[in-house]
Amino acid sequence: MIPETIDNFSQFSAALLGSAVSGILYLKDRRQPYFVLICFYGCYALASLYWMLYTILITDEPPMFYVADIGWIACYLFLYLLQAFLSRPEERSFRCRLTWLAPLNVIPLTLYYISIGNLVYNLIVGVIMLLLLRRSLRGFIYWGGQADGARGLRAFHLLVIAFVVLENCLWLSSYPWRGDTWSNPYFWIDFAVTASSVSMLPAVRKAVSE
Amino acid sequence: MTYIENVFVCVSAPLLVTALCMGRRYLHLFLFLFAGMASCLLSAYINTFFAAVFGASAVQATVEIAPVVEEVMKLLPLLFYLLVFEPAPEPIRPAVLTIAAGFATFENICYLVQNGAENFTFLLVRGFGTGAMHILCGAVIGYGLVYVWRRTWLKFTGTFGLLGVSIGLHGIYNLLIAYEGGVQYVAYLLPTVIVLLGLLAGKLFLPRLGGKDV
Numbered sequence: 001m002i003p004e005t006i007d008n009f010s011q012f013s014a015a016l017l018g019s020a021v022s023g024i025l026y027l028k029d030r031r032q033p034y035f036v037l038i039c040f041y042g043c044y045a046l047a048s049l050y051w052m053l054y055t056i057l058i059t060d061e062p063p064m065f066y067v068a069d070i071g072w073i074a075c076y077l078f079l080y081l082l083q084a085f086l087s088r089p090e091e092r093s094f095r096c097r098l099t100w101l102a103p104l105n106v107i108p109l110t111l112y113y114i115s116i117g118n119l120v121y122n123l124i125v126g127v128i129m130l131l132l133l134r135r136s137l138r139g140f141i142y143w144g145g146q147a148d149g150a151r152g153l154r155a156f157h158l159l160v161i162a163f164v165v166l167e168n169c170l171w172l173s174s175y176p177w178r179g180d181t182w183s184n185p186y187f188w189i190d191f192a193v194t195a196s197s198v199s200m201l202p203a204v205r206k207a208v209s210e
Numbered sequence: 211m212t213y214i215e216n217v218f219v220c221v222s223a224p225l226l227v228t229a230l231c232m233g234r235r236y237l238h239l240f241l242f243l244f245a246g247m248a249s250c251l252l253s254a255y256i257n258t259f260f261a262a263v264f265g266a267s268a269v270q271a272t273v274e275i276a277p278v279v280e281e282v283m284k285l286l287p288l289l290f291y292l293l294v295f296e297p298a299p300e301p302i303r304p305a306v307l308t309i310a311a312g313f314a315t316f317e318n319i320c321y322l323v324q325n326g327a328e329n330f331t332f333l334l335v336r337g338f339g340t341g342a343m344h345i346l347c348g349a350v351i352g353y354g355l356v357y358v359w360r361r362t363w364l365k366f367t368g369t370f371g372l373l374g375v376s377i378g379l380h381g382i383y384n385l386l387i388a389y390e391g392g393v394q395y396v397a398y399l400l401p402t403v404i405v406l407l408g409l410l411a412g413k414l415f416l417p418r419l420g421g422k423d424v
Contacts, residue, residue: 027415035357039368039371039375042375043371043374043375043378046374046375046378046379046382047374047378049378049382050378050381050382050385053382053385053386054273054385057385057386057388057389057393058269058273058385058388058389061267061269061270063274064264064266064270064274065264065270065274065275065278066274067273067274067277067278067377067378067381068378068381070278070373070374070377070378071374071375071377071378073370073374074370074371074373074374074375075371075374077367077370077371078367078371080367081363081364081367081368084363085363
């Protein structure tokens with residue numbers, strides 16, 4: 001119970017902090033990527049808070065429907081929107097075979113999640129993860145090949161790739177459940193997910209200023 | 211058994227007569243109020259239906275089914291208004307807040323019918339808490355929609371995201387309520403405090419931004 005609470009609390013605090021800092025940046029610069037970033041962190045914080053309270057307060061009944069999942073789906077959608085907003089026209093028209101890595105990785109994993117979990121939720125998340133990974137792979141490869149490559153955008157795309165990969169590692173490590181102890185890799189991967197999501201803030205700031 | 215539809219008729223009838231007497235200028239205000247109360251009525255039916263289908267306990271229905279159903283139901287009349295009438299940004303906020311107020315009022319009436327009205331202090335705190343929570347969720351949706359519906363690329367994602375935020379807020383509130391004891395009062399006070407802070411922040415920051423929409 002304690003590792004899970006610490007994990008959830010750290011995630012909630014990090015997302016809340018990210019939301020507050022993005023809010024300040026938006027009020028200062030009035031740039032729309034910061035507004036989308038507020039929404040991303042805000043949804044993340046609310047979903048984390050709901051889940052943390054659920055695990056603390058409701059101990060005698062297993063969850064029937066995960067309300068926090070709606071918040072997490074909303075936050076993935078905002079991340080996709082942020083990607084769309086930060087990408088440039090030349091990047092969007094760039095074609096590269098390596099982007100096929102996205103469906104090659106995400107589709108088998110989604111089928112596995114569906115086989116052990118909820119069809120609708122896993123299908124929605126699978127599609128969003130596929131879109132996120134494909135777009136970030138394309139952006140990362142494109143900006144990597146440019147001599148005067150936008151470093152902020154490249155870092156942002158790399159962080160989104162890391163975020164998607166870590167989320168999948170997190171879901172894989174959650175089944176079968178290895179108990180509420182620090183030896184469970186789930187908690188360490190979740191800390192890494194939190195770190196990757198927090199790191200997006202400076203990357204977006206750099207990308208916006210470029 | 212609570213004959214909730216009878217309660218709805220009794221509450222709506224005098225309001226409907228008033229709406230007709232006050233003329234077209236105020237008609238939309240009453241229509242949004244009716245829409246909010248009707249959403250609450252339908253939410254009660256849908257909540258009961260899903261609770262029966264999934265075999266949910268009272269706690270599960272409160273913390274897992276109700277937030278989703280109620281927030282979606284509250285959004286539907288607003289979506290209808292936005293899609294059919296395509297209003298300017300100004301009337302969207304009053305519309306969503308009136309729908310939320312109608313919803314909260316009817317929910318409070320149903321609570322009184324079911325649980326009695328003896329404990330004044332508790333009902334006072336609960337009344338403000340529930341009202342503030344629905345207004346808070348309505349404000350999130352209302353202020354957010356004004357922003358996202360002006361931008362085509364934000365419409366779908368933004369609306370779903372705002373729904374996610376309001377479901378999250380509502381879920382957290384219901385979670386704390388379901389736990390009962392002292393935590394329940396935290397739930398009642400939290401939305402009231404957030405609404406007051408929001409009003410204060412609006413007074414402080416909006417003039418500095420030159421009255422621009424945030």
